[in-house]
C-alpha cells in the first residue's frame with residue numbers, strides 16, 4: 001500500500017499551535033464555519049482551568065460545530081498530559097460510531113508541539129491517525145513589537161557566562177519551538193500591521209525555521225481551510241526535521257516559567273471603565289493573556305472579554321438568565337512571579 005493510501009486509511013489530524021492569543025480559536029471557528037460537510041472533531045487544550053476557548057467555539061453557532069464534536073482538555077498542556085488525557089481522548093474519538101473525517105487539535109498557547117507529535121508514534125494510535133500538518137499561528141504585531149525577541153546584548157552576556165545557553169527567555173523558547181514544528185505558518189493580525197512590518201515578520205519567521213515552510217497572511221484567521229487541511233505531512237514521521245529547545249533535555253520540559261489563575265469579577269459600572277482598568281493592569285504586571293466574562297450594571301447580556309497583552313476586544317455575546325449571579329470570571333496568564341494578589345485585588349473592584 002503506497003504511503004498516500006496508507007495515510008488515507010488513517011484519520012488526518014491537524015495541530016493548530018501558536019503563542020497565547022495569536023488567534024488559534026479564531027482560526028478554528030473559521031475552519032468550522034467552512035467545513036463544507038466534513039465531520040471535524042475538535043480537541044481544545046487550555047492552559048488555564050476555565051474552558052473559554054471551548055465555550056467560544058460552542059457559541060459560534062456553526063452548523064458543523066456540534067457540542068459533542070468538541071472535546072476540552074483544561075488544566076495543563078497536552079504536551080505534558082499525553083498519556084493521561086491525550087491518548088484516551090484520541091482513542092475515544094476514533095472509536096465513535098461515525099469516526100470524524102478530520103480531527104483538529106488546538107494546543108494551549110504555552111504548549112510545545114513536539115512532545116505532542118511524538119505521541120502519534122504510540123502503538124495504540126499510530127496505525128489509526130496521522131498528523132496531516134502542524135499549523136502555527138503567529139501574532140504578527142507581537143512579533144513586530146519584539147515580544148519574543150531576545151535582547152542580543154543580554155544573550156551575549158549570558159552566553160559568555162554559559163556557552164551552552166542559547167537563551168533563557170521562556171517566551172522566545174515557546175515561540176520558537178512552535179515555529180520549528182510548523183508545516184504552515186499563518187501570520188495573523190495583519191490588520192494591525194503595515195505591509196513593511198508584515199514583510200519583516202515574515203522574513204524573521206523564515207529565518208527561524210531551517211526548512212521551507214508555507215507562510216500565509218491573514219486577518220481573523222480568514223484563510224481557506226483547503227490551504228490548511230490536507231497537507232499530508234505525516235509529521236509524526238518527520239520529527240528530526242523539527243528541532244526543539246527541549247530535545248537536549250530528553251524532551252522533558254515544565255511550564256513553570258508561566259502561571260495562570262482565575263479571578264472573580266464583580267458587576268462593572270461601565271464597559272469603558274472596566275476595559276481601561278484591564279489595560280492598565282496588563283501593562284503594570286506584564287500580563288500575557290486575560291480572557292473571560294463580566295456583567296455590566298443595567299445590561300442583560302454577558303460581556304465576553306479577550307486580552308492579548310494590553311490589547312483588548314470585548315462584545316456582549318449572550319443573554320444572561322435573570323437569576324444568574326451578576327459576577328464574572330477572568331483567566332489571567334502571565335510569567336512566573338506575577339503579583340497574583342495585587343491583580344486579584346484590582347479585579348475585585350466593581
Ligand SMILES: Nc1nc2c(ncn2[C@@H]2O[C@H](COP(=O)(O)OP(=O)(O)OP(=O)(O)O)[C@@H](O)[C@H]2O)c(=O)[nH]1
Pocket residue numbers: 018019020021022023024025026027053108109110188189190191192218219220221289291306307308312313
Ligand atoms: N485585530 C485582530 N484581532 C484578532 C485577530 N485574530 C484574533 N484576534 C483577537 O485576538 C484575541 C485572541 O484570539 P484567540 O483566537 O482567542 O487566540 P488564541 O490563540 O486561541 O488564544 P489562547 O487560546 O488563549 O492562546 C481575540 O480577541 C481575537 O478576537 C486578527 O487578525 N486581528
